[in-house]
Amino acid sequence: MQTTRPQIKIAPPGPKAKAMIERDHAVTSPSYIKEYPLVVNHGEGSFVYDVDGNSYLDFMAGIAVTSTGHAHPKVVKAIQDSASKFLHICGTDFYYESMVTLCEKLAKTVAPYMGQTKVFLSNSGTEAVEGAIKLARFHTKRHKIIAFNGAFHGRTMGAITLNGSKYTQKSGFSPLLPEVYHAPYSNPYHCPCGVSKDNADTGCTCSDYITNELFVRHFQPSEVAAIIVEPIQGEGGYIMPSKKFLKDLRKICDDNKIVLVFDEIQSGVGRTGDMYAAETLGVAPDVILTAKGIASGMPIGAIIAKTSVMTWGRGSHGSTYGGNPVCCAAANATLDIIADTLPQIRKVGQTFIAELKKLQAKHKVIGDVRGVGLMIGCEFIQKDGKPAADYVGKLEQLAFRKGLLLLSCGKSTIRFAPPLVITEAEVKVGLEILDQCLTELGDA
Ligand SMILES: Cc1ncc(COP(=O)(O)O)c(C=O)c1O
Structure with a gap:
């Protein structure tokens, strides 16, 4: 097992990788992004191996x-045992133990702050988002949804309407879902409301836009079904909002009987050092959406909603594959492992941030280091303080060629979202490679 340093034996992409990429480009959708030419053969722990025998330290965990x-x-x-029993029966129509156990586990995790909940299992994050839109509308008998600038919620029609991060996700696909409105998202580093960085935690006025603009100029709060928000913005730039922002959203929802939905598809399942960011940030939503890390890579998502909110009736919502038994088995095993790993995630995350701050002191190109647990953003800036977008692209490519897998987000941020079982030693190895890359690239 590779435990020390990644090893690049053949400059990637090697011959086998090149051949695979050529085959891929001939037949796969041109909408795929393909960040850099990584062609995976297998993985183990925090390491990924390509088809030419190179190994890479993974700081992005397949997003x-x-x-x-x-x-x-x-x-x-767990996957093998489950697959050998039965592959499918349809959880919407019939019963099986792994689905019940998973829903029990998910409900139990959030019970201390959400009380009694019920769970709907989907196949993906975006499908959980679609379900949440339906649930909020059904429950409140209202239509309007408030989402945020910089948000990412997925690729299906409802989800892309909520997105506020890149126009390419929406362009060409109109008409989108009607009755969706966007508000500014609290960003202590680049405050969208002009409140200074130092005051951001107490003075954030982003939520005022909802009460003073949307609710005054555009519609009444009694028309709003849901506010859907990432408690820590992922794709938008790994942005930790001010604490006041989420608390304000909770109050707006309480005052107006609006459903508060936390999209924790990226921030959930231990990434912040707690099972959900709701716990880390001390704000309880009415609905939590989870997917991504929940089954270590198997496709499954969930809507976890307060029982008082999940009021839709028999046949209102369902899915052929959602809560597939093999995915449930993977999720049950994953949740057990993550529950035992939470203290390590917090500790390794602190080291990660402390080491990145040392790099910030050394490399002026690092403008901001932020995050919690192993959801860490590092924003790169030019000399004039503007986002260093091209630089981040070059950094990703260079790091890849040195055996470190990075992934950008926002305008010029690298998101550090490694496997949650990563060790301090592995983090230090990866940051040594990052340091070498920054030294080689110089200022932006
Ligand atoms: C916050 C958030 N919501 C929703 C999604 C969509 O999830 P999926 O790609 O599983 O549909 C993502 C995916 O990146 C996400 O980060």
């Missing part, structure tokens, strides 16, 4: 998904 690391033996065994 915050492989929470227990690559091919965790307990998760693999």
Whole structure:
């Protein structure tokens, strides 16, 4: 097992990788992004191996998904055992133990702050988002939804309407869902409301936009079904909002009987050092959406809603594959491993941030280091303080060629979302490579 340093034996992409990329480009959708030419053969723990025999340290976990690391033996065994029994029966219409156990586990985790909940299982994050839109509308008998600038909620029609991060996700797909409105998202580093960085935590006025603009100029709060928000923005730039922002949203929802939905598809399942960011940030939503890390890479998502909110009736919502038994088995094993790993995630996350801050003191190109647990953003800036977007692209490519897998988000941020089982030693190895890359690239 690779535990020390990644090893690049053949400059990537090597010959086997090149051949695979050529085949891929001939047949796969041109909408795929493909950040850099990584062609995976297998993975183990925090390491990924390409088809030419190179190894890479993984600081992005397949976009915050492989929470227990690559091919965790307990998760693999749970999948194998489950697959050997039955592959499908349809959880919408029939019963099986792994689905019940998973819903019990999810409900139990959030019970201390959400009380009694019920769970709907989907196949993906975006499908959980669609379900939440339906649920909020059904429950409140209202239509309007408030989402945020910089948000990312997925790729289906409802979810892309909520998105506020890149126009390419929406362009060409109109008409989108009607009755969706966007508000500014609290960003202490680049405050969208002009409140200074130092005051951001107490003085954030983003939520005032909802009460003073939307509710005054556009519609009444009694028309709003849901406010859907990422408690820590993912795709938008790994942005930690001010504490006041989420508390204000909770109050707006309480005052106006609006459903508060936390999209924790990226921030959930231990990434912040608690099972959900709701717990880390001390604000309880009415609905939590989870997916990505929940089953270490198997496709499953969930809507966890207060019982008082999940009021839709028999046949209102369902899914052929949602809560597939093999995915449920993977999720049950994953949640057990993550529950035991939470203290390590907090500790390794603190080291990660402290080491990144040392790099910030050394490299002026690092404008901001932020995050909690192993959801860490590092924003790169030019000399004039503007986002260093091209620089981040170059950094991703260079790091890849040195054996470190990075992934950007926002305008010029690298998101550090490694497997949650990563060790301090592995973090230090990865940050040494990052340091070398920054030294080589110089200022932006
Ligand atoms: C916050 C958030 N919501 C929703 C989604 C969509 O999830 P999926 O790609 O599983 O549909 C993502 C995916 O990146 C996400 O980060």
